[in-house]
Amino acid sequence: MTVKPSSVDESEISGAPSPESTPPVSDEVLATPEEGLEPRPGPQKRVIIIGGGIAGLVAAFELRRQGHDPLVLEAQHRVGGRVRTIRDFAPGLYAEAGAMRIPRVHDLTLAYCDLFGLELRPFVMGNPKTLVHINGQRMTTEEADAHPDKLPFDLADHERGKTWTDLWNEATSEFKQRYEEGGAGSLDALLHEFDQYSIREFLVMRGFSEGAIELYGVMSFRESNMNAAVVEQLREIVGRSFEDMQEIAGGMDLLPQAFYENLKPYVRFGAAVTTIEQDPDSVTVHYKGPAGRSSVTGDYAICAIPFSVLRDIEVLGTPFSRPKQKAIRELNYNASGKILFQTRHRFWEQQDGIIGGTTVTDLPIRRICYPSYSDPSDERGTLLASYTWGQDALRWGAMDAEDTIEQALEDVAQIHPSITTEFEVGAVQNWYDDPWARGAFALFEPEQQSRLQESIVAPEGRIHFAGEHTSLYHAWIQGALESGIRAAKEINEARQDVRP
Amino acid sequence: MSLPQDLPDPSPQPSPEGAPPVPRDVLSVPDQGLGNRTEGRKRVVVIGGGLAGLVAAHELKREGHEVVVLEAQNRVGGRIYTLRSFAPGLYAEAGGMRIPRVHDLTLRYCELFNLPLRPFLMGNPKGLVYIGGERMTMDEANADPSRLPFALEETERGRTADQMWEAAIGELREMVEREGDAAWDHIVREYDQYSLYEFLRMKGFSAGAIEYYAVMNFVEADMHNAVVEILREDLGKAYVDMQEIAGGMDRLPNAFYGELEREVRLGAEVFAVDQDTDSVTVHYKTEAGRFTETADYAVMTVPFSVLRSIEALTPFSRAKQRAIRQLNYHASTKVLFQVRERVWETDDGILGGATVTDLPIRRMNYPTPDATTERGMLLASYTWGQDALQWGAMDEETRLEEALDDVSRVHPRIREVYEVGASHAWYGDRWARGAFAMFAPEQQTELQADIVAPEGRIYFAGEHCSLYHAWIQGALESGIRAARQIHELPATN
Numbered sequence: 001m002t003v004k005p006s007s008v009d010e011s012e013i014s015g016a017p018s019p020e021s022t023p024p025v026s027d028e029v030l031a032t033p034e035e036g037l038e039p040r041p042g043p044q045k046r047v048i049i050i051g052g053g054i055a056g057l058v059a060a061f062e063l064r065r066q067g068h069d070p071l072v073l074e075a076q077h078r079v080g081g082r083v084r085t086i087r088d089f090a091p092g093l094y095a096e097a098g099a100m101r102i103p104r105v106h107d108l109t110l111a112y113c114d115l116f117g118l119e120l121r122p123f124v125m126g127n128p129k130t131l132v133h134i135n136g137q138r139m140t141t142e143e144a145d146a147h148p149d150k151l152p153f154d155l156a157d158h159e160r161g162k163t164w165t166d167l168w169n170e171a172t173s174e175f176k177q178r179y180e181e182g183g184a185g186s187l188d189a190l191l192h193e194f195d196q197y198s199i200r201e202f203l204v205m206r207g208f209s210e211g212a213i214e215l216y217g218v219m220s221f222r223e224s225n226m227n228a229a230v231v232e233q234l235r236e237i238v239g240r241s242f243e244d245m246q247e248i249a250g251g252m253d254l255l256p257q258a259f260y261e262n263l264k265p266y267v268r269f270g271a272a273v274t275t276i277e278q279d280p281d282s283v284t285v286h287y288k289g290p291a292g293r294s295s296v297t298g299d300y301a302i303c304a305i306p307f308s309v310l311r312d313i314e315v316l317g318t319p320f321s322r323p324k325q326k327a328i329r330e331l332n333y334n335a336s337g338k339i340l341f342q343t344r345h346r347f348w349e350q351q352d353g354i355i356g357g358t359t360v361t362d363l364p365i366r367r368i369c370y371p372s373y374s375d376p377s378d379e380r381g382t383l384l385a386s387y388t389w390g391q392d393a394l395r396w397g398a399m400d401a402e403d404t405i406e407q408a409l410e411d412v413a414q415i416h417p418s419i420t421t422e423f424e425v426g427a428v429q430n431w432y433d434d435p436w437a438r439g440a441f442a443l444f445e446p447e448q449q450s451r452l453q454e455s456i457v458a459p460e461g462r463i464h465f466a467g468e469h470t471s472l473y474h475a476w477i478q479g480a481l482e483s484g485i486r487a488a489k490e491i492n493e494a495r496q497d498v499r500p
Numbered sequence: 501m502s503l504p505q506d507l508p509d510p511s512p513q514p515s516p517e518g519a520p521p522v523p524r525d526v527l528s529v530p531d532q533g534l535g536n537r538t539e540g541r542k543r544v545v546v547i548g549g550g551l552a553g554l555v556a557a558h559e560l561k562r563e564g565h566e567v568v569v570l571e572a573q574n575r576v577g578g579r580i581y582t583l584r585s586f587a588p589g590l591y592a593e594a595g596g597m598r599i600p601r602v603h604d605l606t607l608r609y610c611e612l613f614n615l616p617l618r619p620f621l622m623g624n625p626k627g628l629v630y631i632g633g634e635r636m637t638m639d640e641a642n643a644d645p646s647r648l649p650f651a652l653e654e655t656e657r658g659r660t661a662d663q664m665w666e667a668a669i670g671e672l673r674e675m676v677e678r679e680g681d682a683a684w685d686h687i688v689r690e691y692d693q694y695s696l697y698e699f700l701r702m703k704g705f706s707a708g709a710i711e712y713y714a715v716m717n718f719v720e721a722d723m724h725n726a727v728v729e730i731l732r733e734d735l736g737k738a739y740v741d742m743q744e745i746a747g748g749m750d751r752l753p754n755a756f757y758g759e760l761e762r763e764v765r766l767g768a769e770v771f772a773v774d775q776d777t778d779s780v781t782v783h784y785k786t787e788a789g790r791f792t793e794t795a796d797y798a799v800m801t802v803p804f805s806v807l808r809s810i811e812a813l814t815p816f817s818r819a820k821q822r823a824i825r826q827l828n829y830h831a832s833t834k835v836l837f838q839v840r841e842r843v844w845e846t847d848d849g850i851l852g853g854a855t856v857t858d859l860p861i862r863r864m865n866y867p868t869p870d871a872t873t874e875r876g877m878l879l880a881s882y883t884w885g886q887d888a889l890q891w892g893a894m895d896e897e898t899r900l901e902e903a904l905d906d907v908s909r910v911h912p913r914i915r916e917v918y919e920v921g922a923s924h925a926w927y928g929d930r931w932a933r934g935a936f937a938m939f940a941p942e943q944q945t946e947l948q949a950d951i952v953a954p955e956g957r958i959y960f961a962g963e964h965c966s967l968y969h970a971w972i973q974g975a976l977e978s979g980i981r982a983a984r985q986i987h988e989l990p991a992t993n
Contacts, residue, residue: 135815135818136815152818154818196698198695198724198941200940200941200942201941204693204942210946214822217826223825223826224826226940227695227724227940227941308890308893311860311890312860312890312902314905319633322632322649322651325632325858326711329720329858330720330721332886333886333889335889362821362825364808364809391805391828391829391934394829394831394927394933394934395805395808395809395933395934397927397928398805398927398928398929398930398932398933399930400930403930407809410811432889432892432893433892433893433928434893435893435894435895437893438889438890438893439886439889439890439893445697445723445724446695446697446698446724447697
């Protein structure tokens with residue numbers, strides 16, 4: 001059985017949880033970028049928004065458009081949260097330490113890019129010329145797909161000759177078929193049925209040999225995430241994303257910056273929230289900044305920070321409900337690490353003809369992503385020299401930046417020896433070590449969706465919740481936007497005369 | 501976890517006393533050595549100066565072999581790490597802090613080096629439970645579990661988490677008592693595929709009971725690790741009569757070091773290993789440059805998480821590589837406070853033991869009372885898994901501040917008596933990269949043989965190469981095993 005080489009990367013590079021298959025964003029939400037929230041008569045509401053990531057920004061933006069009075073408290077000196085473009089390179093060069101691509105099906109995200117006039121261009125996923133470097137053997141993705149037996153995995157007889165995508169497609173065909181037959185309405189029940197299984201358990205159930213599980217783990221970059229809930233994976237299958245990925249020309253941070261341009265007076269930087277206090281009529285948020293402690297009071301608050309960070313914020317007055325507290329404690333956060341290199345030339349283009357796409361390896365760096373855009377005006381480039389998840393990322397996180405770059409250079413040199421002379425400077429981002437992120441993104445463990453999701457999203461009195469972790473688009477900008485709009489809408493529509 | 505009135509175990513980390521006990525010929529090693537052989541003197545380079553590396557070097561040297569220990573840090577002991585930057589005479593354990601009485605091999609080495617032991621108090625009915633903002637003693641919580649805010653089913657009400665757990669594993673406990681070690685093959689075969697969470701679900705625990713069990717046993721962030729790790733320790737009856745080394749746990753590695761001063765090279769970071777049919781070459785760097793050490797054999801004792809970035813110039817087998825990549829490492833973080841008055845003693849009469857809470861600190865451990873000083877060291881927070889990673893994301897100043905916030909809710913006078921603090925996040929420690937190995941479901945079945953197997957002239961040791969994950973005993977047992985494997989090989993030509 002053969003598979004078109006170009007199809008290989010499409011379903012997995014993104015292997016981060018990517019629930020495009022969640023029921024698509026409703027028309028009403030989708031209309032928000034253009035039309036705003038539905039106007040409601042009534043007094044202006046003062047809304048304190050904790051966190052100036054995309055979720056907090058979009059909530060502030062939409063509330064502002066309805067004439068409300070938002071205030072965004074952001075602990076750092078920048079907006080954007082886990083959308084973070086590093087610009088500490090040669091003039092004009094930049095690289096993404098966080099989110100780096102937008103699936104075409106993420107209509108809501110694209111609508112905001114459109115609203116702000118941001119230019120999009122393709123983010124290359126599948127590229128047959130990229131490399132597979134496993135157990136010291138180097139081949140192109142095309143070769144690996146054409147001759148799966150060249151890869152050193154100990155497969156069972158019935159698995160030989162198949163690529164890992166063949167195997168994954170077979171394993172999920174029943175799910176896909178049941179979804180196609182049942183339609184969108186069947187998705188909840190289907191996901192519920194599979195929610196108890198980890199990826200590993202799912203593969204074992206589907207008859208994968210230990211060698212095939214290893215093949216899948218290595219090639220999909222998920223070897224460290226095999227105990228995460230398989231529903232995170234299944235959601236993306238039905239969503240058919242990754243068919244047409246985009247990036248924002250000039251850097252992903254242009255999106256949070258565009259929001260910021262519209263919100264300048266409503267953002268307070270360097271404001272680290274320590275305590276949230278609510279009574280039946282108001283919410284007071286205490287924060288500390290370089291100049292001391294302060295507090296602000298509003299009618300409502302939106303908590304748009306990760307639960308891992310919220311865990312350390314004290315709640316006074318009415319405490320959060322027990323189910324919310326449990327969700328905050330238990331929701332699993334995955335780690336992610338990125339190592340970025342600036343090089344004198346984009347030698348991978350010149351030497352290997354690789355423009356965009358990803359190389360997979362069993363070396364600690366796990367994968368290299370090449371820039372999709374081959375800038376004719378600059379010979380230099382920035383290479384995503386390593387992108388890791390889970391335990392792989394934590395292991396990198398234990399090293400300081402200097403050692404990280406040195407070790408990554410050694411790994412890349414095994415695949416691209418030219419790196420040694422081409423390398424200029426490097427940068428490192430470990431999301432679990434970032435005090436304002438404390439994890440890269442929410443990633444359900446088995447049964448967390450069934451047991452926690454409702455409590456994750458539910459408001460607590462006058463406090464509403466947003467962020468990718470409160471959506472089913474974990475790890476995606478779309479999740480931040482969708483949940484931010486949801487929280488803004490909840491508040492916009494709340495009746496001031498009714499105590500929550 | 502024996503008596504209902506006991507504190508929940510402050511250490512349900514993997515601790516396989518239920519694993520086959522250390523064999524007699526290993527247990528006799530501290531006293532009698534590896535046993536005389538006449539195969540000749542071998543040169544052995546030991547990578548890593550933690551307990552596994554030290555014991556391997558010590559036993560090989562005793563038999564007349566030539567050893568060199570390469571240690572990257574400026575201290576020996578690895579994850580036994582006693583912090584001493586406190587008021588004169590005070591110290592606190594950032595790593596290994598207690599020895600179960602059943603860890604006979606560990607106790608033998610303490611005896612060999614004349615290290616005084618004293619009890620490490622586990623269960624203390626006066627220890628506190630602070631959950632959902634309510635504060636009570638462990639005694640009270642156990643007498644009336646309904647005071648705790650967990651949503652239990654009718655049939656679960658009135659029972660403590662420990663009682664429910666005991667009921668769930670009662671049958672297995674009987675089996676181990678009846679069949680001894682033979683029971684373990686069965687247990688691993690039957691249960692290795694399950695996470696702790698799945699096991700509890702299978703045993704009929706409601707969501708509320710799972711939460712109750714998890715919070716009280718500090719494992720809420722560990723629910724998806726393999727249940728066999730937990731079964732091993734509970735069925736092995738550990739935690740009955742825990743000991744600590746008076747004066748600090750680092751006295752054990754330091755005692756080994758006393759015998760090996762000339763053999764240990766500190767500040768030596770290994771970055772590559774190579775081997776051919778006759779020898780092993782280890783490449784290392786110091787601040788002064790790059791060096792190599794060639795020997796007949798090597799003992800590799802660094803955690804797999806660290807080994808992952810040491811280059812094997814002659815590649816390890818595929819199976820070993822897979823084990824190195826996949827073996828799951830657990831996180832752990834400790835936050836330690838020096839106080840000028842032990843307010844938990846003066847205000848609450850708590851002499852040792854632990855407090856459990858759903859606050860981010862999760863648990864406090866109180867020190868053994870010391871009549872010679874009013875000051876004391878509080879283990880203000882001891883966390884695992886995701887809890888520990890979240891503490892790890894903060895800088896030390898923030899960690900101390902956040903821990904003070906939490907502790908002050910349980911012990912309001914803490915801010916008055918607090919003097920200085922320290923902390924250690926083991927996943928952020930580049931020479932540890934994780935606190936200890938902890939199997940994910942099926943890893944014991946799929947990986948254990950490959951974890952332990954030698955690769956040519958390279959032998960492997962460390963807690964991760966034993967079934968005593970996280971324990972000193974695992975480091976010692978595996979270190980002796982590796983030393984013996986090398987000692988008993990025919991002489992090299």
